[in-house]
Amino acid sequence: MLARPTLTVFVTAVCLMGCRGTSSNTASVQPSMAESAAPAASAVSDAARELIGTWTCNGSIHGPGGASPSKVRFEARLELDKAWLRTDFVAVSGEYPYKFTSYRTFDSTARTWRNVILDNMGGDATSSSTDGVTWVGESTGPMGRMKIQDTEHLVSPGMLTLRGQYSMDGMSWNTGYDLTCEK
Template identity: 60%
Template sequence: MLIRPSVCLFVAIASLFGCRGSSSKRLEGREPAVTAASALVDSAKALAGTWTCSGAVHGPGGASPSEVTLEVRPELDKAWLRTDFVVLTGEYKYKFTSYRTFDAASSEWVNVIVDNMGGHARSSSKDGHIWIGESSGPMGEMKIRDTEKLVSPGMMNMRGQYSLDGRNWSTGYELSCKK
């Protein structure tokens, strides 16, 4: 079965942005707090647009060379970053939509995914690059770990992994993306 990748996008693809409310008070001598709005704006600048990815998507038969598109855009009054992930070629026809936001209260990114296999996942990230969470779908319950790394402006590498026991990890996808 295919595993639900997360995009911060996920991509940032490395996938962000939680609650809108945050304190705007500044303490003298300290950096201003990261607000949900500022985190989303920064992430959207790096990620918004159409990404073309190539690499491998893994399924029951192993790795399949695949071409993937990612459409990333702000939504819901710019409170969330939406990503539509679509596998265009290869053996495994997989799609998902994710919503990311930054939760200023916990200083964490939050990512929620639903896919075309009836699965769903929730993950979080402290840095917007490494996402840890849980997934439920045709393969049952599992732990997920997604890594999204912006190599340079307009270039990103993504890797999704899953674990049925929390100790042994398998690859769900490995992609190189460009905007």
């Protein structure tokens, strides 16, 4: 069972990826670039079906002064021949004017979701997920290098919860955001 991407955010979807082997008596045949891109586009398209659109989130974004009640808008759409899910995340109210753009895709060889984020503070993050719910990775930005963990749960169609955490030492974790979203 593979997962459905959400925003830093993707939830469980069923995708069955085929395996192709070769006989010891035949020459190995490499798939063309178009064949190898098709499983990623198909997995992303199938998984993103419930996520595409505009979401409004309420909760808190945490910063140097602590938690700030915040409203967030994010939009999710497929790009680059449906091989990537792009999400634009914008805090529209609250103390911390945070924004990011993320791109997610499915690596059919590794059977893993990959996520890349670029934010308005000059930071970047990469994370991966095997279930589409828990995303683990690393981030670099004004606070330095840190470990990140995002949990994204599609509660029901049109309802999503998002929680982001970070750790400077890999042992103690702080909350970065805690949001409930509706489409």
